[in-house]
Structure formats: C-alpha cells, structure tokens
Amino acid sequence: MSTPKTAESPELQTDFDIHDPANADSVYESYARLRSQCPxxxxxxxxxxxxxxxxxxxxxxxxDPEVFSSECVNIPPTIGQDGPMIPLEVDPPDHTVYRQLLTPLFSPTRMAAIEPEVRKIVNELLDEMAGQERVDFITAFAKPLPTKVFLTLMGWPLSDAPKFHHWTDTIVLGKPGASEEEATEVRMAAAMEVYAYFAEMLDERMENGGGDQDDVTAVLVNGKFQDRELTQFEMLNILFIMMIGGLHTVQGQLAHSVIYLAEHPEKRRQLVDDLDLVPTAVEEMLRYESAITPARVVKQDVEIGGVQLKEGDRILIPFGAADRDPEKFDDPDDVDLTRDPNPHLAFGGGRHRCLGSHLARIELRIAFEELHKRFPDYRLDPADPPHRHLSQVKGVEKLPLVLGQSA
Incomplete structure (x- = not known):
C-alpha cells in the first residue's frame, strides 16, 4: 500500500486562484490540466x-456532510455575510429542519404556478429588445430576469431591481484588481446595505401582522424552527443566500448559453427548428457551463484520491470541473443538445442540492423558448467581445449581442 500524499507534497502544489480574472476565459483548460496531472x-x-x-x-x-462540512462554502471565508447563509452553511441536523421549512417554497407545484408570471417578465424584456440592432444582453435580459422573478417571489417592489444588481455584483465580484482585504471590505459594505433592506422589508411585513402565505417573506415571518419562531438573524441569512443563489447564477447561465449559441449557429438552428429540445438543451448548458464552485471544511482526517486531508482543511469543489470529466461524460467539451442521461452537478448533490433548482430550470426553459422564438438569429460583436469573470460564481459582466444576424 502506497503512502498517501499530503499538503506538503511538492507534486501537489498549484497556484490556482478561483478569483483570478486571468483565468476567466481559460478555466476549463486549467481544470483539465489539473485533472490529468494532479486531480x-x-x-x-x-x-x-x-x-x-x-x-x-x-x-x-x-x-458526505459528516466529513465534508458546509459550515463555510467560501474561499476566502466570507463574501460579507453576517453569519451562516441558511440553510447552505448549516449541517444536519439543523439543516434538515431549515430545509423542511423552505423546500415547500420552491416545490415543483409552487414553481409551476408562477410560470405564467415568469413568461410575462421574459416577454416584457424581449419586447424592449425588439427593434434594436444591438443590445448588451446582460443589462437587457440576463440581469433583470432573475432579479424581477426574485422580487416577485418576495413580494417586494420591482422598482428596487437596480439596487439588487449593484449589491449582487459587488458581493460576488468584490473589487476587481483589489487586494483580498479591500475586496472583503467592499463586499461587507454591500452586504450591510442588503441586510438593512431585508430588515426593513421584514419589519414592514411584521407590522402588518405577518401577511398571508403567498410570498416568501410571509412564509419566513410566519415560519418556525421546530417549536419557536425564526429569529430576525435567521431570516436575514436565509434571504441573503436566496439572493446570491438566485440572481447571479441564472444571469451567468443565461449569458454563457447565449455566448455558446451565438458562436455555434448550427446548434442554435437545431434548437430554433425544434423547441422540444429546450429541456435537454437547458440541462446540457447547465453541464457545459456549471457556474458554481463551492467549498467545504474537512471535519475529520480522511484519505481521498490518494491524498491525506486533515481536520480543518478547506477544499474547493468546482462543479464545472466535475461536469467536464471525460471519465463521466462522453465528449465532455462538446455540447450535445440531446444528451440523456445527464447526471451533471450544476445544482450540487446530496442534502445541500440547490433549493431553487426547479425555479432556475423554469427561468432557463422559458428564456430559451421565448428568446429563440423572437430572435432566432444573433451573433457576437467581434469588435466588442463578451467580458467574463471568474469567482465562485462564474459569470459574464458584459455581452454585446447583434440581433437579427448570424455568425
């Protein structure tokens, strides 16, 4: 039996940085190199x-949450939040209680009921794009869609969408080019503004007797953890992860998908000619551009992959790396809009599997359908290419799109 390698083993060393903008356009090449040389x-x-x-x-x-804890899913350890993001950064058994409270809010039945509202928002945004030869797809569609859906679920004013755009960009991206300390400072400042807004919305709902059960805010105000009411601290941290998990992820997924389909008109035409492919196309783009790279904390010494991990170690688990693994997926760097089965990890797995996966799929499916009905042809602008960013939520900051033309 060979001796397991350790954190001190020279052959395991890398300077990989998930927040390095220099990796934004080549991160999958980095994953492939690490996977083949030092997985x-x-x-x-x-x-x-x-x-x-x-x-x-x-x-x-x-x-395996007992060995690999979700008590901190960020590297570096904070994105500005005040306490654990519930239920994401809570382990069983408390995680189970929170999950039982929140799961009904995002059940397939409840999400299906809001589908008409999602389609309405999608078509309103596409109406505004109509007649334009060139748009920034991020500001015109990918950013406002998940924000407006989120505010609708919360029962909050849609006019507050620009605030959420600023907050989520700052919290996810920090301050590009700044030091770790400076980036943390700007994240924390934005997060404090978010918490103040959430507290105001919760106070208003409480003053009105808690409200009915039609939106998420009311459910939280009226909710219980076992036999007690939720504290404001708990509600604020639940709302924080709903915002981060629901806005930037869908924005990035929409943008990455449109970039690919703009660069591969034959795939886009395949989708336009057969919109019945949309469900499997959504799953394939989720696999191909899995945006989330969470972290875990090791709770007990364990050997995995021939390497000895120690209690307290932090580990990064890029879902994008897993979903391009040729040991699991045939031709993983190619897009197959008919791929089935498709056991990707874009939404994670186990007990911490993404709570909002049903909502994300609805938003993506409707967006794919309506966008390609209205704009079957679009292309990138060679003189003004997309600007991607890399963090633990991989995304796109700018996406100039020429409408009515094909590459």
Missing part, C-alpha cells in the same frame, strides 16, 4: 486550500 491539488492561494477536479471525488464530497 487533488493543493493551492497556495488564500492561506492554502485543496482543489478537486474529478467527478467521482466531488460527487462523494457533496454527499
């Missing part, structure tokens, strides 16, 4: 952490 690597960034790149390892990690 369990030790990065020197952010005081040291592990980076996993194989599907099998990452799938095991997300399904």
């Amino acid at each position: 369990v690597s030790h990065s020197t960034a952010y005081s040291g952490h592990w980076v996993f790149t194989r599907y099998e390892d990452i799938h095991r990690i997300v399904r």
Whole structure:
C-alpha cells in the first residue's frame, strides 16, 4: 500500500486562484490540466486550500456532510455575510429542519404556478429588445430576469431591481484588481446595505401582522424552527443566500448559453427548428457551463484520491470541473443538445442540492423558448467581445449581442 500524499507534497502544489480574472476565459483548460496531472491539488492561494477536479471525488464530497462540512462554502471565508447563509452553511441536523421549512417554497407545484408570471417578465424584456440592432444582453435580459422573478417571489417592489444588481455584483465580484482585504471590505459594505433592506422589508411585513402565505417573506415571518419562531438573524441569512443563489447564477447561465449559441449557429438552428429540445438543451448548458464552485471544511482526517486531508482543511469543489470529466461524460467539451442521461452537478448533490433548482430550470426553459422564438438569429460583436469573470460564481459582466444576424 502506497503512502498517501499530503499538503506538503511538492507534486501537489498549484497556484490556482478561483478569483483570478486571468483565468476567466481559460478555466476549463486549467481544470483539465489539473485533472490529468494532479486531480487533488493543493493551492497556495488564500492561506492554502485543496482543489478537486474529478467527478467521482466531488460527487462523494457533496454527499458526505459528516466529513465534508458546509459550515463555510467560501474561499476566502466570507463574501460579507453576517453569519451562516441558511440553510447552505448549516449541517444536519439543523439543516434538515431549515430545509423542511423552505423546500415547500420552491416545490415543483409552487414553481409551476408562477410560470405564467415568469413568461410575462421574459416577454416584457424581449419586447424592449425588439427593434434594436444591438443590445448588451446582460443589462437587457440576463440581469433583470432573475432579479424581477426574485422580487416577485418576495413580494417586494420591482422598482428596487437596480439596487439588487449593484449589491449582487459587488458581493460576488468584490473589487476587481483589489487586494483580498479591500475586496472583503467592499463586499461587507454591500452586504450591510442588503441586510438593512431585508430588515426593513421584514419589519414592514411584521407590522402588518405577518401577511398571508403567498410570498416568501410571509412564509419566513410566519415560519418556525421546530417549536419557536425564526429569529430576525435567521431570516436575514436565509434571504441573503436566496439572493446570491438566485440572481447571479441564472444571469451567468443565461449569458454563457447565449455566448455558446451565438458562436455555434448550427446548434442554435437545431434548437430554433425544434423547441422540444429546450429541456435537454437547458440541462446540457447547465453541464457545459456549471457556474458554481463551492467549498467545504474537512471535519475529520480522511484519505481521498490518494491524498491525506486533515481536520480543518478547506477544499474547493468546482462543479464545472466535475461536469467536464471525460471519465463521466462522453465528449465532455462538446455540447450535445440531446444528451440523456445527464447526471451533471450544476445544482450540487446530496442534502445541500440547490433549493431553487426547479425555479432556475423554469427561468432557463422559458428564456430559451421565448428568446429563440423572437430572435432566432444573433451573433457576437467581434469588435466588442463578451467580458467574463471568474469567482465562485462564474459569470459574464458584459455581452454585446447583434440581433437579427448570424455568425
């Protein structure tokens, strides 16, 4: 039996940094290199952490919360939040109680009921794009769609959408080019504004007797953790993860998908000619551009992938790396709009599988359908290419799109 490697093993060392903008356009090449040379690597960034790149390892990690805790899913450790993002950064058994409270809010039945409202928002945004030869797809569609859906679910004013755009961009991206300390400071300042807004909305609802059960805010105000009411602290941190998890992820997924379909008109034409492909196309784009890269904390010494992990180690588990693993997916760097089955990890797995996956799928499906009905042809602008960003939520900041033309 060979001796497991450790964090000190020279052959495991890498300087991979999930927040380095230089990696934004080539992160999948980095994952492929690490997976082939050193699938369990030790990065020197952010005081040291592990980076996993194989599907099998990452799938095991997300399904074993006793060994791989979600008590901190960020590297560096904070994005400005005041306490754990509930239920994402809570382990069983408390996680189970929170999940039982929140799961009905995002059940397939409840999400199906809001589908007409989502379609209405999608078509209103497309109406505004109609007649224009060129748009920034981020500001015109990808950013406002999930924000307006989120505000609708909360029962909050749609006119507040610009505030949420600013807050989520700042919290996810920090201050590009700044030091870790400066980026943390701007994240925390934005997060404090978010908490103040959430507290105001909750106070208003409480003053009105809690309201009915038609929106998420009312459910939280009236909700209980076992036999007690939720504290304001709990409600604020639940809302925080709903905002981060629901806005930037869908924005990025829409943008990455449109970039791919603009660059591959034959795939776009396949979709336009057969909109029945939309459900499998959505799943394939989720696999191909899995945006989330969470972290875990090791709770007990464990060996995995021939490497010895120690209690307290932090590990990065890029779902994008898992979902391009050739050991799991045939031709993983190619898009197959008919791929089935498609066991991607874009929404994670195990007990912490994304609570809003049903909502995300509805938003993406309707967007794919309506966009390609209204704008079957579009292309990128070679003189003004997209600007991607890399963080633990991979996304796109700018996406100039020429409408009515094909590459």
